[in-house]
Each structure stands twice: as C-alpha cells, then as structure tokens.
Amino acid sequence: MLIVGSIVIRVEDLDDQIAFWTRALDYVVREPRGDDFALLSPRAGSGPNLSLDAVPSERVLPPRIHLDLYAEDWRADIERLLGLGAARVEWSRMPPDADYVIMEDPEGNRFCVIDAAEWPGWARVGARE
Template identity: 30%
Template structure:
C-alpha cells in the first residue's frame, strides 16, 4: 500500500484572492481556478498542492497547522511578503493565517 500527499486544504473567505496571493508568494502554478476551489502547485504535475476552499465562517483563533518557509534572505523575503499584503502575526497571509519565515539554517 502506498500513500501520496496530494494537497493541504486552506479554508478561506475568498479562495480565488487568497490562492492568487499564495501563487504569487510561492511562484507556483494555478491548476484549478474555480470560484469555490482554487488550487496551486509547484508545477502542474508536482505534489503536494494547496487547495483553497470557501467556508462561511471567518478565522477566529490561531491555526492548528501552519507552514514554515526557509528563504535565502529572511529579511528580504519578509519585506517581499509584506509588500504582497501579508501581515505580521508573526507573519500571516491576507486572511490572517499564520506562517513562519525562518532564518538561515545553522551549520
């Protein structure tokens, strides 16, 4: 038996807007742009992806799951993401979902 990681589901008020934001932030490809399900992947045939879906309620508490990213230049990447519309949560996307932009790996 094998198990393949297909995607992470992200609940959102506006899946298209949030999906576009993450596609721009990550440089990923849009593979489905339906109004109620917006999916992005690193490349059309690469997994896992992020699937943004519509939910009626707004975010009210801290995420139970969050993403960590390790850029080459943390300060520059945080500035770039903030310019795209991210907010300090420490860092959160436009709908307030927290994620981390980590510093350089220690040797």
C-alpha cells in the same frame, strides 16, 4: 506509503487569495479552477500543492495548524511578503534570537517564515530541483 499531496486553506475571497499565494510561493493555478476551490501547484520543481477552499469557517487563534515556509533570503522574503499584503504577527513569547517570524496572509491565515540558513539540509525537504 503516504505523502502530503495538498495542504488546504479555507478562504473567504478565492480570487484575492489565489493572487497572494501564487505570488508568495511562485505557484500556478491548476486548471480547471472551480468557483469555490482552486488547486495551486509549484511552477517548477516539487513540493506539496496548496488548495484554497472558499468555505466559511471560524477563525481560531492560535491556529491548530500552520505553514512553515523556508526562506533562503529570510529578510528579503519577509519584505516581499509584506509587500504582497501579508502582515507580521507580534507574539509576546517570541525568543529574541528567533530564526522565524510569524505572519498572516491578507485574510489572517497564519504562517511562519523560517530562516533556512539555520536549518542545514532544508533543501532536501521539498525544495525545487
């Protein structure tokens, strides 16, 4: 059986991206950390690792893959992420009753924040114990 062990994001500034993602997800850096690669793991509970790989890559929009982050307190988490340096992404096709918002980290890597209240049973999918 296979499981998702780590999701890899290409980054330009490894230190800045470590600072953003560890605070955004309450993850910690797994040591030893390399000069061009860092593995972030959940501080508590379970869930996939997030790997940050400092390798130049071309940004493609829309991205072929992105993270969906489930939020218990959707509006508060959106505001918290904005305070950490994330930005909202406007999309002309966003439904008026959307249960998600599109965001990007300080380097433009996109992710969605999903209102978990709209997804019964979400806690069984990788939530912390």
